[in-house]
Amino acid sequence: MPIWEPEKECMSRGDLRQTQLERLQATLNRVYRNVSFYRQRFQEINFNPEDDLTELGDIERLPFTRSHDISDCYPYEMFAVPLREVVRVHASSGSTANPRVVGYTRQDLRNWSNLVARILSSGGVVQDDVVQIAFGYGLLTGGLGIHYGAERIGASVLPTSVGRTERQIKIMQDFRTTVLVCTPNYALVIADRIDQMGLESRKLSLKYCICAGEPWTEGMRGEIQDRLFVKATDNYGVTEVIGPGIAGECLEQCGMHIQEDHFYAEIIDPDSEKVLQPGTKGELVLTTLTKEAFPVIRYRTGDICAIIDEPCACGRTMRRISRINERCDEVVIIKGINIIPERIGDILEQIKGERPMFQLVATRRGHEDQLEIWVEVTEQLFYDKMREQRALLDFMCKKITNFIGISPRIKLVEKGSLQREGGSIKKFVDRRF
Amino acid sequence: MLTIKSVHTYYGNIHALKGVSLHVRPGEVVTLVGANGAGKSTLVNTICGMAKPARGQIELDGERIDGLAPENIVRKGIALVPEGRQIFSTMSVEANLLMGGFIHRKDSEQLREDMKRFYNRFPILMQRSRQLAGTLSGGEQQMLAISRALMSRPRLLVLDEPSMGLAPLVIKEIFAIIRELKEEGRTILLIEQNARGALRIADRGYVLETGKVVLQGEGRELLEHREVKRAYLGKGAKQIWEA
Numbered sequence: 001m002p003i004w005e006p007e008k009e010c011m012s013r014g015d016l017r018q019t020q021l022e023r024l025q026a027t028l029n030r031v032y033r034n035v036s037f038y039r040q041r042f043q044e045i046n047f048n049p050e051d052d053l054t055e056l057g058d059i060e061r062l063p064f065t066r067s068h069d070i071s072d073c074y075p076y077e078m079f080a081v082p083l084r085e086v087v088r089v090h091a092s093s094g095s096t097a098n099p100r101v102v103g104y105t106r107q108d109l110r111n112w113s114n115l116v117a118r119i120l121s122s123g124g125v126v127q128d129d130v131v132q133i134a135f136g137y138g139l140l141t142g143g144l145g146i147h148y149g150a151e152r153i154g155a156s157v158l159p160t161s162v163g164r165t166e167r168q169i170k171i172m173q174d175f176r177t178t179v180l181v182c183t184p185n186y187a188l189v190i191a192d193r194i195d196q197m198g199l200e201s202r203k204l205s206l207k208y209c210i211c212a213g214e215p216w217t218e219g220m221r222g223e224i225q226d227r228l229f230v231k232a233t234d235n236y237g238v239t240e241v242i243g244p245g246i247a248g249e250c251l252e253q254c255g256m257h258i259q260e261d262h263f264y265a266e267i268i269d270p271d272s273e274k275v276l277q278p279g280t281k282g283e284l285v286l287t288t289l290t291k292e293a294f295p296v297i298r299y300r301t302g303d304i305c306a307i308i309d310e311p312c313a314c315g316r317t318m319r320r321i322s323r324i325n326e327r328c329d330e331v332v333i334i335k336g337i338n339i340i341p342e343r344i345g346d347i348l349e350q351i352k353g354e355r356p357m358f359q360l361v362a363t364r365r366g367h368e369d370q371l372e373i374w375v376e377v378t379e380q381l382f383y384d385k386m387r388e389q390r391a392l393l394d395f396m397c398k399k400i401t402n403f404i405g406i407s408p409r410i411k412l413v414e415k416g417s418l419q420r421e422g423g424s425i426k427k428f429v430d431r432r433f
Numbered sequence: 434m435l436t437i438k439s440v441h442t443y444y445g446n447i448h449a450l451k452g453v454s455l456h457v458r459p460g461e462v463v464t465l466v467g468a469n470g471a472g473k474s475t476l477v478n479t480i481c482g483m484a485k486p487a488r489g490q491i492e493l494d495g496e497r498i499d500g501l502a503p504e505n506i507v508r509k510g511i512a513l514v515p516e517g518r519q520i521f522s523t524m525s526v527e528a529n530l531l532m533g534g535f536i537h538r539k540d541s542e543q544l545r546e547d548m549k550r551f552y553n554r555f556p557i558l559m560q561r562s563r564q565l566a567g568t569l570s571g572g573e574q575q576m577l578a579i580s581r582a583l584m585s586r587p588r589l590l591v592l593d594e595p596s597m598g599l600a601p602l603v604i605k606e607i608f609a610i611i612r613e614l615k616e617e618g619r620t621i622l623l624i625e626q627n628a629r630g631a632l633r634i635a636d637r638g639y640v641l642e643t644g645k646v647v648l649q650g651e652g653r654e655l656l657e658h659r660e661v662k663r664a665y666l667g668k669g670a671k672q673i674w675e676a
Contacts (some may be wrong), residue, residue, distance in 0.1 A: 015456070018436055022454040022639075022649060025439070029645045050451035050645050054439040054488070085659065107654060290650075 001251055001314070004121040004153070005114070008261055009316045016317065019261050021056055023289035028053055031295050034080040037073055038297060059264065059287065060275055064298045067100060070240055074098035081105055081293050091139040092239040092338065099139075100240050103293040109148065111290055112245055115259050116149020119248030122257065122314070123233035124208040125179050127154040132172060134182035135213065135336075136162045141243025142213060142336065146181050149245065155179070162186075165193045176205040183336050184216035184224060184232075188367035191227040206230050212237060212244060213336030214369070215325045217433065221253075234323060238301050240294075241286050247321055255308045255320030262290050265321070266298070267307050270328040278309035283328045284321065302329040332428050334362055334371050335406055341427035344373060347399050351392075352380045357425055359418045364432040371408040373400070376415050434459045434620055435480070435511075435589055440489030440499075442472075442479045449475040451644040452489070457589065462611075462621045464652065466628040466661065467641035473624045474516060476641070477593045480622075481513045482506040493589070508536055512587035516594045516624075518578040522567025526558055529566050529577055533584030544584070551580040572603035579610065590614070591622045596630065608634060632656040 003009050011019070028049035031038040041063050042048070052058060070078060075098075079086065086103040104112065125131060131150040137143035137159060150157045158175055160168055169190060171177065180187065187209050194201050209224055209232040216234070224232045235248035236256050246263055247256035258265050266275050267282040276282045284301045288294075304326040309319050332339045341360050349355040357376040362369060375381065375396075383389040393410050401407040418425045435457040442450040450472050457463045465473050478484040480491060482503035491499040493509050501509070512533075521529050530551065534544045552559035555576045561569060566577060575595055582590060592611065596604040608630050614621060615634060625631035632638050635652035640661055648660055655661050 015458075018438070018454070018456050021438065022456070022646065025452060025454055026646045026649055029647050033647075053452060107650070107658065110654070 001124060002121060002126065003314075003316065004118040006315075009118060009257070009318060011261070011317060013317060016260055017056060020264055020289060023261075024056065024059065024264060024287070025049065025053055027287070027289055027291075027295050028297070030292075031080055031297060035078055035295075037069070037078055056264070059266075059298065062298055064273070064285065064300050065296055066300050067240065067302070070100040070296075071098040075101040076103070079103050079293055080295055086293050088144075089139075090141045090144075090239060090243065102141075102240060105292045108242075108291055108293050111262065112145060112242055113148040113152040115242070115245035115262060116145055117152040118259065119235050119245060120146070120149050120153055120155075120179075120210060122248050122250040122316070123179075123210045123235070124231060124251055125150065125153055125155055125210070129153075129155040129178045129207075130158065130176055130205070131155045131179040131181060132158040132160055132168070132175070132177040134160055134162055134168055134180065134186060140336070141237065141239045145237065145243035145245060146210070150179075150181075165190060166197065169194055169197065169199070172204055172206070173199070178205050179208045179210060180206055180228070180230070181210045183213040184211040184220050185214065185335070185364075185367055185369055187211060187224045187228060187232070188220065191224070192367055201228050204229070208233070210235060214333050216323075217325070218323075236303075236321065236324065238286065238299070238303075240299055241288060241296055241301070242291065246286065250312065250314040250316060252313050254312065255322055257312070257316050257318040257320050258307075260318045263287065264289055265307065265319075267305070268300075270300075270304075278307040278319070281306045281322070284324075302327045302331055304328055330427055332360055332362065332371075332430075334369050337404055337406055339371070339404055343403070344400060347403055348373075348375065348396065351396060351399065354378070354380055356381060357415075357418060359425055360428045362428070362430045362432050369432060371406060373408045373410045374413050374418060375410060376418055377412045378415070381412065434461075434494055435622065436492045437476075437480070438490050438492075440476075440479060440486045440491065442475050442484050442486050444475070444484070449644055450479065450486070453641070453644070453646055454489075455639050455646065455649075457620060457622055459620055460618050461636045462615045462623060462634055464623040464625055464628075464631040464635035464638040465641055466625060466631060466638060466655075469626075470643075471641040472644040473641055474593060475644075477513065477516075477591055477624055480506075480591060481511060504536075507585055507587075510586075510588035512582035512585045512590055514575075514578045514582045514590070514592045514595060516597060518571075518574045520566045520569075520574050520577055520581070522565065524566055525563050526566050526569070526577060527562045529581050530558075530584055533581030534586075536585055547584055547586070551583070555580065570603075571599050572606055575599065575603075575607050576610065579614075589620045589622065591624070593624045594626060595623070596625065596627045604630065628661060629656065632661070 032049050085105050087106050088104040090102050092100040133146050135142035209230040212235045221232050233249040237244035237246050247258040249256045264287040266285040268275050268285050270283040284303045284305055286299050287297050303324045305321045305324045307319055359374045361372040396410050437455050439452045439454055440450055467473050479486050482501055486499050498509055530548050595607050623631050632652045632655050638652050638655045639646050640648040
């Protein structure tokens with residue numbers, strides 16, 4: 001399979017380290033000059049990039065950036081260029097108090113497209129492919145991110161966006177789609193629907209499935225590959241860092257190559273915050289090396305994985321990260337949307353002025369993930385009349401849907417019945433796997 | 434080929450280079466752009482041994498060269514075409530070329546051959562070979578300075594402001610020569626105030642601002658970059674949005 005930028009993706013580790021050092025210096029010089037958040041943080045620890053960054057390892061002196069730092073800087077406070085240089089704005093799923101807003105300059109978009117092109121190429125996409133993108137288009141980075149990368153390769157792009165599965169299948173069939181880009185669960189939903197419609201997957205033109213957006217397993221990969229007759233690869237993105245394009249699997253299917261010439265990756269112990277050696281599992285921390293509008297320094301992604309520092313048969317020299325199935329914070333990922341349980345509590349509290357006991361439960365029906373919110377019933381939440389009770393639940397559901405973008409099922413449960421752990425209610429129960 | 438890691442250079446009390454890193458790969462043309470006082474010439478002086486870095490390291494093909502005397506750096510394979518040409522104006526053109534090949538002085542055959550090549554390439558130098566170099570025009574002097582540097586058969590050619598003080602038409606000619614050198618596969622570090630001209634030729638570029646690299650990228654990317662225009666125009670003043 002061709003490599004999109006072989007001179008970069010296969011560069012020697014020595015050259016890579018030099019490139020990383022140069023780019024990190026430029027990035028830190030720029031954020032120190034242009035972003036008051038970082039300047040303050042650096043000054044607090046007496047760090048001046050022009051004096052104190054001699055080697056890459058010196059980055060370990062710098063403080064971490066957390067997702068709440070970014071929402072605190074809502075909307076534009078962390079931008080490193082004036083808004084007139086920004087040609088695109090995206091935002092994370094609105095699961096925190098303020099969404100996390102990120103911007104891109106013209107050059108950022110060029111780099112981003114190129115990085116996504118690398119990842120799509122490593123997943124098998126070439127110019128002759130017809131790529132169907134069933135990711136949401138909008139403020140989230142998934143849809144447009146992949147879109148620009150696929151166009152950069154020169155493939156024919158079908159921006160079908162999410163939903164309307166039968167129409168997706170009809171398009172897949174009639175437009176002779178060769179590459180499907182979607183969440184792994186949606187790939188299986190499509191497979192189910194194809195069966196229900198009495199069609200045969202093997203008669204489709206599909207060759208590759210590029211999956212991302214939610215945790216998935218090797219078992220699911222096997223199922224997608226067997227049922228859709230494709231080769232399925234995983235890739236990884238974080239809105240705050242760039243979106244898709246940070247890391248992606250090659251057809252060897254043994255971990256996602258990090259685009260290390262554009263991102264500096266560290267794995268830390270989430271509790272002690274010490275940097276861990278390759279091969280050890282910990283929280284992934286990313287620093288952007290080329291982003292202009294929205295550079296981030298040591299961003300704690302909350303995702304747990306290990307860096308694989310062994311050569312890959314595909315020839316790329318960029319190190320890999322292992323599959324991401326866990327998080328070290330409370331964030332729940334369902335259908336590609338990041339949800340923080342406490343924020344759901346905030347909304348429930350607004351409704352009746354009292355914070356109910358509640359629990360998020362992720363379930364899987366067939367291949368579709370579903371978010372359930374179990375709420376312990378109280379006097380205030382209880383009505384004698386069925387109709388009033390139903391109206392309250394509908395209202396709650398609508399409020400939450402407005403906030404997170406997917407619609408949950410709300411269940412009232414008996415007082416004291418929610419699963420507890422050490423005296424407090426478990427905020428999240430995952431019944432998907 | 435050339436790798437510079439976090440170099441700091443002082444002129445007395447002035448901290449002229451503040452942790453600059455850059456690299457040049459074989460066959461690449463890399464340019465450094467920046468306003469007056471950004472540290473471009475200091476970097477050239479540091480690479481060529483005229484200024485000693487206080488910290489950091491410079492490697493040529495993996496071998497440390499920082500701290501070496503200028504003549505030893507020439508022996509290692511770096512040749513400089515200095516700012517303002519600096520030809521030996523009271524010597525003949527031919528003598529200038531021979532001085533450029535000083536490190537190969539024991540191999541007169543090679544020197545003669547090289548000289549012949551440059552005469553073929555720049556016939557005007559052959560015509561004026563016995564003339565005093567100071568009597569040449571600015572453009573001819575620049576051709577001489579480039580030829581003189583190449584006489585040492587360098588692995589890396591450093592050009593410091595080759596277009597400075599030349600008429601626009603002559604500048605065009607000089608850039609055409611640099612382009613030819615690039616096509617021959619030579620490795621070049623080009624320092625220029627004429628950012629536009631330099632970035633058009635260059636594979637990659639670095640933008641220096643007050644002794645620091647603030648931007649780097651491919652030549653054509655930087656060409657369109659607003660901040661490059663700003664650095665080139667030398668707007669040191671803070672903009673409203675800069676906190």
